[in-house]
Amino acid sequence: MRLFPQLQNVFANMSYSGTREWARQRRVCSSEHFDTYFRFSVSLKTIPKAELDYLLDASRTVKEIQNRVREAIGITQAEGRTKAAYILDELTTHGPNISFEHGEKLLTALFGMADELLLDQDEGRGFASYGDNGLRLHWLLRSILRDRTTLEERSELLGRAVAAATLQWHVDFSNSAWEDYYPSNPDREPSSEAETLTTEALAEQLRGQSLDMLRTAAADGTMLSAKRPDRLLFEWDRLQSDEAGEVIAYTTQALEDDVKLCQLASAFLGKSYSHGMGGFGGEPGDLVQRENDRAQVNGIDRLLNVDEFRRRLSETLQSDALDGQQKSTISRFLTAWDPRDSGED
Known part of the structure; x- marks a missing residue:
């Protein structure tokens, strides 16, 4: 013992x-x-x-x-x-x-x-x-x-540490700091002071910095080559002022470029994992985890023209502009997307 x-x-x-x-x-x-x-x-x-x-x-x-x-x-x-x-x-x-x-x-x-x-x-x-x-x-x-630490002490330390943060993490952190005060889930209460990351003033400042960083990434061409561009696009849409249309304007141009089109398909091509649970009548299952393609398309109508997106994806499969791997990504994405339209997931 x-x-x-x-x-x-x-x-x-x-x-x-x-x-x-x-x-x-x-x-x-x-x-x-x-x-x-x-x-x-x-x-x-x-x-x-x-x-x-x-x-x-x-x-x-x-x-x-x-x-x-x-x-x-x-x-x-x-x-x-x-x-x-x-x-x-x-x-x-x-x-x-x-x-x-x-x-x-x-x-x-x-x-x-x-x-x-x-x-x-x-x-x-x-x-x-x-x-x-x-x-x-x-x-x-x-x-x-x-x-x-007190809230002010945490805020000062984290404010200095996040000053040189990478894009994805800055967006993630600033979102967490903002959610402490203004939860996106209406059923959730604002965080207690003991659980709050930064002061409200710093949270608002970081929010503005994230928006500037997202705009810069879009302008210099690094947005879609980021680790998780889908999350960045959704965060950009959330941070932009009402009816600004910045994200739609960006993706409209991206849809005209075959390489960026493939990057968008890859961004929204996610994974799901399943196990064989066995069937009726005593059919055995298994514990082997299976990886499946999943089209993460919920809410993408806020980010781009969905009909034009699908049209361009199908069109590009017949083009010689992309290599085999890029076409495979697009094909897998479209195959995973089709069941979503019929309510399957």
Whole structure:
């Protein structure tokens, strides 16, 4: 029971509600570190203490932190997730013990490369319980700042850290800060002060900065080559003034370009995951997770002319302007879109 305190639930009438401190101590009773005690190597569900200590060393620069995390992006560990995802998990576990000065440095480094961390293999799939690296960044910043700062202190620190953030993360973060005050879900109340990220004034300022960054990305041609251009387009539509028509004007021009047309198809081509559950009459199922194409077209009429979009997609399949892979993307998207029109999903 000393090694595995949870056993006291059964044998000593004592219960434990939290296990994060055990993970910080890298104890055998922590699920992340259990395997390490029975192998000749560190468990693939965590990272070596020496590497964690490197990232937690206050003498490290923003560049050094980014270089170490970039190396981890190319390494696959347990459950097919990258080592970078496990680094974010470990940092979150140790967040309450990270100084504000070093915490700001860590957040500045990670915010400045956040779009590189938006990786498909680190997303939860099917019945998986873990989130994606965008959520892990939110968990990390809250772990460092929650219950240790006033709203003004959090706001100042996060305002400095997000100043050099990548486009996708800046939009994501500014949206979260705004939602604290003005939830898009009418059934949700504004966040309490303890859960609010920034002051309302900074939230409004960040919102304006995100709109400027989105306009710049559209003007310089980087919008559709971003990690998740569909989300950027929806956020741009949400942030623009009423009836401004900025997004429609942008996509109208994009539909005339075959390469940008393919990028739009790829942006709205998502994935769904399913399991065979077995049939009636005793037919066996299976636990093999299947990946399926899914057309993510809900609400796209706000972003572009849907009829023209489909017409141009069909037209481009007969063109010689695109290569086989690009045509395959368009074909898969159209095939996934057709069932949506008949109410299937």
